[in-house]
Amino acid sequence: MSDEKKLCLSGKGVTKVFGVGRRKTVAVDHVDFNFYEGEIISIVGESGSGKTTLAKMLLGLINETEGDIYFQGEKRDIGSHRKKKKYWKSIQAIFQDPFSAYNTFNKIDTVLLDCIRMRGGGRLPHEQKVAMMTEACSFVNLKFAELTNKYPFELSGGQQQRLMIARIFLLKPKILLADEPTSMIDACSRATILDMLMQLRDEIGMTPIFITHDIGLAYYVSDSVYIMEHGRFVESGSADEVILRPKEPYTKRLLNDVPKIYEEWDLSTV
Amino acid sequence: MSNAILEVRELTTKYITRFREDIYAVDHVSLRVEEGKSLGIAGESGCGKSTLALSLMGYYFPPLYYTSGEIIIDGRNISGMNSDDVRKSILGNEIAYIPQAAMNALNPTQKVIRFIEDVIEAHDPSVTKKEVYNLAKGFFEAVGLPADVLQKYPVELSGGMKQRTVIAISVILSPQILIADEPSSALDVTSQKMVIKMLRNLMDKGYIKAMIFITHELPLLYNVTDDIMVMYAGQIVEKASAREAVFDPLHPYSKGLMGSIIVPEEGLRDVKLTAIPGVPPNLKKPPSGCRFAERCKYVRPECKGTSVPLRDVGNGRAYRCIIPETELREMYAREARKNV
């Protein structure tokens, strides 16, 4: 990696507060971050740590209460629907539960055609669209000819998640937010999904951001790791630094609580 | 050989679907759990591990039906008994079962102690409430739960605490064996660790004599159990000690499964995770030969056609593959060199 790393997404004092008055909850509490282009980033946190809220803010699905998010060094402006649409050409997501991520009333073709349309290919001849969809499907080891006119719920969880990746293949975003992309699928499909994401990253040069509760996964895939607790980043740095030489007690505890296979799992600490 | 708490011989059970199709989700499974030992069952979702857990209790209700085989608990064969007798005299007394969503079993409108009263009264109607309370209090403290949990409503407890409470209640009658099916999967890592610690504690203090632990999380299984059994498509494909199963698997499916383990430990980043392509076979029409053949990297022509027996290699190890032990190890070593 070159020394002049280009910022692709960064934030200063990003905060999200839900509710008002006594019902107020601070989901994300003044977090600062700098995600560089080409890096693989993981945000690790337990449920309720605010990681999904942060992901939604990064995606522009919800507005931040306070603070600024910078996209490619400039302050992000997604005030209008048109601007949002433009922003979403650069940032896309893969969701945790493939079963709820598709509209059950839409066919697989619709899902993929949406992506082509979004890249400005809405008026391409039909044959060319089919060729693009076939290419995207074969990238994730699916056969478009078998999928056409089917519904997403007719596929297995792993296949659905691969279809999600095919979608990203067509969209070619700069940033990909992967929210627990492997937590709902079997361990032996997990490697396939991760492999495909990595391959896709090399192919289209995107920056993946993993949102996960699995500290092992974060260590395996990422260059930089951010540990999140109660809406704050308690520790961040390179994966080796954070996972192998943690400084913060929370990170240490998290690592301690995960079963391991080489080291003894110390049960006395709870 | 020490005393077997649970012995299962060639157990086969099936589901009958709405369309009258038979699905053999547990197919000629034999296993043996000795006193003081814990057995882990690993496998992908849909491989039959949860069905095996249900089948082991000898308590069947539609759409699950008993087909053949024997279940012997502490020398007593329960496979021929009718469901009502099993429910009355075996469940709770001999076998305790904890499903994944066990914590939702607590009645939200009752205090925890009321639930315990029901459990104990069902087995011994003569006890008084005072006796139950004293018993429960002593038991809860012994297994490391605060006694004030007894006077609380389930909503006042956290998920992890609820799960531990349910586990404590399920073993309050000192069953011989505890079957835990993904008892900690819905919990965060810290609560999971507390549940595991409690299960260990139950074993160490002799509240239960043996345990069967089912999970798809291999690092967890490795840390909890003595032996591991890998299931695939309703059959046992490998039996081994936990250490051997994780570090020296023989069956290509186990090998693939162990190659997908992710743990936050040094060296993980240099390992290439393995993936098993394809999906498990449809159990309505299982393939006639090796059930894993379709997805196996090392498949040979003779794998298909005739069924593959479980090959016993001594020391309690067995695996279901036609390729000899040494040859498998050589192939795996070659593969590992290639990946470096």
Place this chain on the structure above:
Amino acid sequence: MKHTLRQVFQSGKFLIGFSIFSFILLVVIIYPRVITDPPLQIIGQGTFFPPGLYVNVYDSLNTPYYTLNLPNATRNRIASKLSDEDRQAIKEWLTAVGISEDQIDVENTAQLLEQWANNYDPTLRVPGMTNARRNYFIRLNSSLSRLLATEGVSIAVRNEETGELEEIGAVTQTDYVNASQVPNVRLLLLGTDNFGRDVLTELVVATRVSLLIGIVAGLVATSIGLALGLLSGYVGGVVDDVITFITNLFIVIPSFVLLILISFSIGQNQRGPITIAVVIGFTSWVWTTRAVRSQVISLRNRDHVNLSKLSGYSIVHIILKDILPYIASYVVMALILQISSGIIAEAGLSILGLGPRTTEVPTLGLMLYWAMIYQAHIFGKWWAYLPVLITIALITFSMNLMNTGLDHVFNPALRD
């Protein structure tokens, strides 16, 4: 979609409900094409004629007579005139003159009359019998002797010149006319109402109008509920607060009271059936709004909606394609319930005299209203109100059954 429909039609409950409802609908459509009489025509002079076959007496005299010697004719004739009270009185007399009870069978008319003829003696003074009772027995005896008479009846016309009666024919007890040869016969299956209108014809038209009222009311209520619920649930924020406030306001006010007040203020002359339907619709959208809102709120945060947003779709597209299909089954069920409750609301309103104005069309509610005003229930004129009640019950029952059937299909938790 096809699969869902097949599932819906496999549900037994839905099928039964659907069959009943289709039957009612078919009757409502076909009946007026077969019986083309104006439904509100007053045909009966007098109130509440009982159900039955009405044969014109005058015409029957001018049709050919056939002699039929039917064995039970006399007995049937007597039996229809001899009341239970009379039979008990005869038994009383017979026991008083010394016939043992087990020889008397009040059901056996022939034997009873024979015993009466043999034993009755008007001069006999039974000890302890009052004079009034004695006179009763004398009257009973004379009416019985007329019953037992075997001669026929003369038909006479008055001579216009002399003013004298001239016999032109006679009718004997064995004479019959063939009803199909009588030119004027009218079957009034459910009799007539207080105005002398054919209840059945009226009922069919009333059912049609009431269904129309229910459907219009249901559509109005569901549309308002759906629109407000979608807006409030999806847009959220201040819009949600305002709509929720209004909804809560309407929940606190009993909707039936509101309905009464609005109907009253519209005034009798403005109240057509459609007006009433719209008013009912406007007062019953509240629960639909609330339910749709909560469903939309839970859908709004689902990933497939997020995915649509990330694909650059507009709010309108997302609501139409990603939200509406998911709540469509629910909305259909709500609509069915709204229709059936609209029909009931109309009935309730009409009972209070606040229903549609009465001059043009009948409704189920209005039929009940008139039956009640003319005290049909007190005089036991069941045909004026019971068929109406049964119709209302059948409509709402079938709709609720369809609703339950749909619920079983769409709500996996209820599936067995």
